């Protein structure tokens with residue numbers, strides 16, 4: 001079962017000050033989860049999580065994670081600026097199709113640059129020179145499976161990222177000749193994985209690559225970045241992954257492959273986004289309208305602009321009707337937003353308690369929206385992006401991003417009245 005981290009009473013208090021819809025984040029959950037991740041990898045002296053900023057690019061959330069010992073993984077100019085504004089010196093820059101100005105800012109800010117392509121070695125060298133610390137992203141090609149019988153999890157051979165095996169070995173020879181001193185490898189081969197084997201299998205592959213790079217390029221790999229991809233369970237009836245099992249699985253591979261190769265001082269890095277935040281965010285929305293045609297519909301004041309995953313991936317997000325947690329789920333609704341797009345549905349044919357609509361309508365809690373939720377928001381149909389609110393450890397709440405206004409939406413347009421061109 002999925003239990004909200006907020007009560008109806010707390011929600012009433014928040015809504016009095018900040019109208020729905022809004023994303024709500026749970027400071028306590030974020031901190032506890034980050035501490036467990038660090039415990040699970042405490043066997044590795046250099047372990048570091050670089051939170052994938054794109055999942056939840058909000059300075060308050062980033063500050064909490066920074067206090068828990070995380071750095072930041074950025075992929076664009078604005079994300080680099082955000083990490084700088086939060087005061088972090090601990091930045092991984094894992095971008096692709098990287099513009100010159102992004103490389104220059106990453107270099108000037110002292111971020112670890114994780115090159116996405118062989119040609120970027122020369123581009124970076126010409127722009128800034130090769131920094132002492134450098135990382136390369138690996139693409140293993142083909143299919144990626146967690147074991148011989150396992151399902152294909154993703155198809156790196158069709159993915160735009162990274163160096164081939166031959167390129168990465170050549171690349172490290174060149175980087176070494178150009179003066180780099182500390183080297184890392186990175187790979188991100190599958191997203192939202194649902195097995196505790198993903199990191200261990202990926203780690204095994206990367207550790208073997210590190211050994212091969214040592215032998216063939218004469219370069220000692222100082223860090224292996226397992227990147228993101230550890231999933232969360234969006235469904236209510238499945239338990240979440242055991243991060244301690246994942247940590248132990250990576251440790252076993254480390255001892256098997258890295259110790260005999262004399263690479264036991266290598267650090268493990270991660271760039272988790274979803275795992276760090278998804279369960280600790282709710283999208284809070286009010287039921288506005290009821291409609292009964294061939295199906296029964298509940299229309300809410302949030303829409304796909306606030307949470308794109310259901311429209312984009314047909315993703316399941318659990319819904320709790322606040323205060324009706326124990327009521328019988330004896331109605332079946334489609335829960336929709338108001339976009340002129342029929343895929344704007346948070347739930348399809350979902351059993352739910354009877355929902356009251358209107359000014360005093362029920363409050364719906366959409367679960368697991370803390371990562372890739374608000375950040376994927378957009379403005380289609382002139383919908384304004386919602387506020388973000390933090391539920392603090394002591395039970396108070398704080399507005400950490402105000403809702404957009406119509407003026408924000410029009411800010412880039414010219415209404416001077418002179419429309420000649």
Ligand SMILES: *Cc1c(COP(=O)(O)O)cnc(C)c1O
Pocket residue numbers: 052054055073075094095188191192227228229230271272273274275371
């Ligand atoms: C998106 C992304 C992540 C985070 O992925 P999650 O699935 O949220 O863990 C990490 N690293 C890179 C390079 C990414 O693009």
